[in-house]
Structures are given as C-alpha cells and as structure tokens.
Amino acid sequence: MYKLLKKVKEINPLVLNYTNNVTITDCANTTLAIGASPLMSFSYEEVDDIVKVASSVVINIGTMNSELLDLYVLAGKTANKYNKPVILDPVGVFATKARTDLTNKLLNEVKFDVIRGNISEIQFIGGMDVKGKGVDSFDDGSDASFITKEVAKKLECIVVASGKTDVISDGNKIYKISNGTPKLKFITGTGCMSTSLIGSFLPCTEDKIDAAVMGTLVMSLCGELANRENPAIGSFKTKLFDEIFTLNEETCNKYGKIELAQLNSSL
Numbered sequence: 618m619y620k621l622l623k624k625v626k627e628i629n630p631l632v633l634n635y636t637n638n639v640t641i642t643d644c645a646n647t648t649l650a651i652g653a654s655p656l657m658s659f660s661y662e663e664v665d666d667i668v669k670v671a672s673s674v675v676i677n678i679g680t681m682n683s684e685l686l687d688l689y690v691l692a693g694k695t696a697n698k699y700n701k702p703v704i705l706d707p708v709g710v711f712a713t714k715a716r717t718d719l720t721n722k723l724l725n726e727v728k729f730d731v732i733r734g735n736i737s738e739i740q741f742i743g744g745m746d747v748k749g750k751g752v753d754s755f756d757d758g759s760d761a762s763f764i765t766k767e768v769a770k771k772l773e774c775i776v777v778a779s780g781k782t783d784v785i786s787d788g789n790k791i792y793k794i795s796n797g798t799p800k801l802k803f804i805t806g807t808g809c810m811s812t813s814l815i816g817s818f819l820p821c822t823e824d825k826i827d828a829a830v831m832g833t834l835v836m837s838l839c840g841e842l843a844n845r846e847n848p849a850i851g852s853f854k855t856k857l858f859d860e861i862f863t864l865n866e867e868t869c870n871k872y873g874k875i876e877l878a879q880l881n882s883s884l
Contacts, residue, residue: 618827619866619873621818626652630672630820633658634813635692637679637708640806644677647810650861651835653817661688668695672702672820676727677809678719679708686719693727702819702828704731706812711741724772730819731829732768733777733812736761740778743768760784762791762878775829777815779808783833787826791878794830796837798844804854811836814861830875838873839864 633656636644641657648655658667668674674696676689696703705727707720720742723729732742743764761784769776770788778784783794801807815832822828839860843853 618831619869621821621827621831622652622864622866622869624821625817628672628821629654630817631656631670632673632675632813632816632820633667633671633692634675634677634816635659635685635689636675636677636706636809636813637806639680640677640809643806644675644809644813646858647861648813648817650858651814651817651864655813659685659688661691664688664691664695668692668701669699671696673816674701674703675706675813675816676703676723677706677708677812678710678716678723679706679806679809681713681715681719689719690722690726693723693729697728702730702816702825703727704733704812704816704819705729706809707732707734707738707742708809710734710738717741729772729774730825731775731777731815732772733779733808733815733829733833735808736778736780736784739768739776740764743771762786762793766791775825777811777829777833779811779833783837785826785829785833790826792826792830793876793878794834794837795874795876796834796841796872798840800844800850800853801836801840801857803850804857807836807840834869834873834875835861835864838869842868842872 645655710720761778765778765784766786769786785792818828842860843856
C-alpha cells in the first residue's frame with residue numbers, strides 16, 4: 618500500500634477537481650505536493666473534453682453555488698461515461714436542505730468509487746441523527762466502524778469517515794487510522810485536501826480501498842508529524858505541506874498507525 622507514494626509520482630495522474638472556492642488553492646497544492654497534477658474547473662462547456670483526459674474526478678460541494686449544482690451532476694455522470702474514478706465530498710450535507718437535496722441527487726445519478734466525509738456527514742448519509750454546526754462535525758470519539766461499513770454496503774462504494782480515528786470501509790474490510798492531531802481542525806479544508814489526496818491515489822491502483830486508505834493516512838500522519846514541535850497555526854500549515862511533499866514509504870512504516878480491524882492486525 619505504501620508503495621503508492623512512489624507510484625503516484627511516477628504516474629503523475631491528472632486530478633480534475635470540482636471543489637469549493639474556499640479551499641481550491643490548498644487542494645491544488647496538496648495534489649502537487651503528493652506528486653499528482655491538479656486541474657480545477659467550473660465550466661459546463663468543457664466537461665466532456667476535460668473529464669475525458671482526466672485520471673480521476675473529485676466532486677466537493679463545500680461552496681454551494683446555484684449556478685454549479687447541475688455541473689456537479691454532469692461531471693459525475695461524465696466520469697461514469699468515461700469510466701473515470703470519481704470521489705464525492707458531501708461537505709455539510711446535514712447543514713441545509715439544499716445540500717441534502719444535492720447530495721441525494723448525486724448519489725441517485727452518479728456511481729461513486731469513494732465517498733469521503735467527516736463522521737457526522739457519513740452518519741447523516743446513513744440515515745442517522747447527527748451533531749454538527751454548519752459544515753463542522755462534532756466528533757465524540759465513538760467507534761464509526763459499523764456505520765461506515767453499512768453505508769459502504771448500501772452505496773456499494775468505498776466510504777471514508779474522518780474523525781479522531783479515521784475509518785475506511787468497502788462494506789467488507791474495515792481500516793482504522795489513529796494518526797492525526799487536533800490542530801488539523803484549525804486549518805480550513807483539511808478534509809477537502811484529503812479528498813483530493815484520495816483522488817490522486819485512485820488512478821494508481823485497482824484496489825480502490827488502498828487509495829482511500831493512503832489518501833486519508835497522508836493527511837492524518839503528516840498533520841501529526843507537522844505538530845511534533847507544537848508550532849503556531851501558520852507554521853503548522855507550512856510544515857503540513859512540507860511533510861506531504863517529503864513523505865516516503867520508510868516514514869509510513871515507522872509512524873503509520875493503520876489497523877485492519879476485522880483481522881485485528883496492523884500494517
């Protein structure tokens with residue numbers, strides 16, 4: 618799995634991001650830092666041409682823009698048409714009816730390979746009551762394994778639930794990642810960046826859950842490593858990008874905390 622760090626740099630996949638304009642630059646820079654090539658678009662006119670040449674497609678609804686709601690659906694359906702891996706980040710799906718309706722439309726009309734959200738977003742998609750404010754999640758640290766696995770079964774895709782412990786499931790396997798730092802919550806868009814990281818790894822392997830695990834691990838582990846000297850938040854963000862850029866297989870083997878929960882074993 619960790620070999621994907623080298624492979625993404627060798628392949629340099631073109632990751633097409635339909636992402637929110639609050640975090641768009643950081644998503645692009647994260648994609649570059651891991652070794653992929655970002656492409657950002659808000660254009661209806663180029664959807665077919667641009668999806669056709671992309672290696673993967675990221676759809677992030679973080680900034681709700683009435684003019685772009687149909688664009689997300691069109692981009693997802695076009696990704697399916699050209700058999701491109703596509704990932705959804707349903708930011709704040711529980712916050713408003715408009716977000717809920719858009720997410721439901723996307724889930725009904727697009728076949729996603731991966732859905733990544735915080736635990737509250739995944740719980741909401743799974744039909745559970747959630748605790749949150751705006752697009753922020755209230756994570757009480759409870760085990761998200763069951764709901765993540767059940768949502769993955771229901772939607773027939775990989776599901777990533779980020780939290781104090783990140784959980785990734787394909788409806789069968791359940792991976793848990795216990796790296797991370799609370800300081801990641803003080804930077805806008807670390808979840809969005811994680812989604813772009815997963816989009817970077819998806820074209821590099823046929824085992825999609827490996828891509829989801831690696832994209833999630835990179836953000837959690839690099840956040841943990843960036844915080845070793847407890848820097849102030851501005852320096853922390855810079856160090857986070859530095860850690861992503863320099864991350865290698867040796868560092869993952871040394872510091873990565875991944876558990877394959879069903880087998881009760883560690884990688």
